[in-house]
Amino acid sequence: PAGPGGVAVPRAGLKKLALPPDYSGITFPEKPKLKFMDKVPAVPKVRREPRRLRDIRGPSHVATDFTQGQYGILALGGGYLHWGHFEMIRLTIGRSIDPKSMFAVWRVPAPYKSVTRKSLGHRMGGGKGPVDHYVTAVKSGRLVVEVGGRCEFEEVRPFLARVAQKLPFPAIPVSRESLREMRREEEEKRLGNQNPWTFERVVASNMLGMRKYLSPYDLRLKGRYWGKFFLKHRV
Amino acid sequence: AVAVKMAALGGGGTRWRRAWLPALQLLRRGSKAVTRHWKAMHFQRQKLLAVTEYLPPRPAVPPRCLPRHAAEGHEEDAQARVLRRQVEETLRSSRMVAVCQYNSMPDEDLVTLRHYLRKHGIRVQFVLNEVVRPVLAQSKYRNLLPLFVCRNILLVSPEARAREMLRVLKGVPQVNLLGACIDDTILSRQGVENLAQLPPLEVSQGQTVAALALLSSQTSSLLQRGPAHLTALLDEHIRRLRDAEGPTEPPPG
Numbered sequence: 001p002a003g004p005g006g007v008a009v010p011r012a013g014l015k016k017l018a019l020p021p022d023y024s025g026i027t028f029p030e031k032p033k034l035k036f037m038d039k040v041p042a043v044p045k046v047r048r049e050p051r052r053l054r055d056i057r058g059p060s061h062v063a064t065d066f067t068q069g070q071y072g073i074l075a076l077g078g079g080y081l082h083w084g085h086f087e088m089i090r091l092t093i094g095r096s097i098d099p100k101s102m103f104a105v106w107r108v109p110a111p112y113k114s115v116t117r118k119s120l121g122h123r124m125g126g127g128k129g130p131v132d133h134y135v136t137a138v139k140s141g142r143l144v145v146e147v148g149g150r151c152e153f154e155e156v157r158p159f160l161a162r163v164a165q166k167l168p169f170p171a172i173p174v175s176r177e178s179l180r181e182m183r184r185e186e187e188e189k190r191l192g193n194q195n196p197w198t199f200e201r202v203v204a205s206n207m208l209g210m211r212k213y214l215s216p217y218d219l220r221l222k223g224r225y226w227g228k229f230f231l232k233h234r235v
Numbered sequence: 236a237v238a239v240k241m242a243a244l245g246g247g248g249t250r251w252r253r254a255w256l257p258a259l260q261l262l263r264r265g266s267k268a269v270t271r272h273w274k275a276m277h278f279q280r281q282k283l284l285a286v287t288e289y290l291p292p293r294p295a296v297p298p299r300c301l302p303r304h305a306a307e308g309h310e311e312d313a314q315a316r317v318l319r320r321q322v323e324e325t326l327r328s329s330r331m332v333a334v335c336q337y338n339s340m341p342d343e344d345l346v347t348l349r350h351y352l353r354k355h356g357i358r359v360q361f362v363l364n365e366v367v368r369p370v371l372a373q374s375k376y377r378n379l380l381p382l383f384v385c386r387n388i389l390l391v392s393p394e395a396r397a398r399e400m401l402r403v404l405k406g407v408p409q410v411n412l413l414g415a416c417i418d419d420t421i422l423s424r425q426g427v428e429n430l431a432q433l434p435p436l437e438v439s440q441g442q443t444v445a446a447l448a449l450l451s452s453q454t455s456s457l458l459q460r461g462p463a464h465l466t467a468l469l470d471e472h473i474r475r476l477r478d479a480e481g482p483t484e485p486p487p488g
Binding site: 005013014016017053054056057078189192193194195197198199202210212213214215217223226227228229233234235 | 276
């Protein structure tokens with residue numbers, strides 16, 4: 001780069017010596033690896049339960065924040081996790097972390113909800129099918145696994161992204177800071193919206209009789225959720 | 236809500252005045268609320284979502300047109316602070332500070348150069364521009380700032396030894412003198428050469444004293460010039476008279 005008088009100015013300055021990261025406040029659990037999750041709960045359900053899909057709909061109110069770890073997988077949509085997903089997560093993360101310096105923790109329970117299937121090729125009718133397998137319901141905004149230890153986000157992100165891609169709902173790897181940043185941006189967007197007409201306002205005051213075409217749940221969901229999907233670009 | 240309405244349908248003649256009566260078939264038609272596929276939205280709902288979209292704030296002056304303070308207040312490096320303090324100390328304690336351009340030299344030549352300069356009491360210090368520039372800007376050496384552009388070294392010494400320094404630097408082609416600040420006087424390369432050709436301090440002091448004393452020494456001779464002239468004239472006169480009346484007696488008086 002040319003300096004004053006056309007003389008080339010060398011750009012190498014002082015070396016900035018960064019301090020190594022401080023891992024003092026991290027407590028490791030007893031078992032650093034992910035626990036094995038059963039296919040069927042210890043007491044299998046006798047009574048077949050209805051297909052309550054409302055456990056997929058809407059935002060999650062449990063397991064939305066970090067407890068032990070620093071990084072995790074955040075679900076951005078609703079869905080069911082079955083045993084195959086659990087095994088995939090457990091094995092991939094177990095393969096990628098170093099149990100001496102990192103640990104991982106489940107934030108979803110083992111499959112508890114029974115799902116029935118009728119045998120193939122039969123007509124409708126004849127009662128409800130028998131229990132086929134068990135699943136866990138996950139709502140959007142919930143953490144699935146948490147990873148922590150003496151590691152940086154850049155080390156953890158690749159394999160968490162691979163796991164997140166294989167889940168049945170859209171998911172992303174997050175860290176504490178990135179989650180905080182996401183929430184802050186959402187809040188900023190909500191406050192800085194220049195549109196005087198918001199979904200919330202229209203639904204709450206039933207402008208133009210919109211509630212005829214909307215569900216009563218839209219009062220709570222405020223147009224950000226549609227079925228099991230989470231509309232990230234809304235408000 | 237639909238269940239309540241359906242229950243109300245069954246009950247007597249009570250009907251909501253504003254409500255519409257959903258056909259029972261409406262619940263059977265189509266899929267449930269939560270589906271695996273993306274359920275098609277009612278057009279009115281689509282319109283509502285289109286109307287209530289997010290509009291980002293648009294300030295009157297776009298932020299890219301406003302002046303941007305690049306890298307404001309980044310935290311200071313401790314090492315930079317130490318180096319800065321060293322440079323300040325050097326500038327304060329030395330009488331002569333010469334700035335030279337430094338091109339890369341072999342190590343042994345550099346050691347030899349340092350040795351020769353040390354013999355005359357001149358210390359060689361390598362400085363980084365990004366450390367020196369703020370120091371100079373705040374001190375009185377503001378006009379030396381244009382010199383600190385490339386790789387440079389400082390030759391500092393508590394006494395001004397311009398001649399020896401120039402002699403040593405003449406033998407080293409990789410180090411070029413750019414300028415110097417000697418006794419709070421900024422000199423260019425030419426100025427340093429002229430300074431080197433000046434006589435040493437004692438000689439010039441003697442010369443100054445002699446020059447000053449010359450005038451005062453001339454004063455006494457100036458004052459005595461009149462009477463001395465008269466005395467010389469009288470002597471001449473007496474001699475001529477003596478020569479003229481040589482055999483005769485000199486006149487009385």
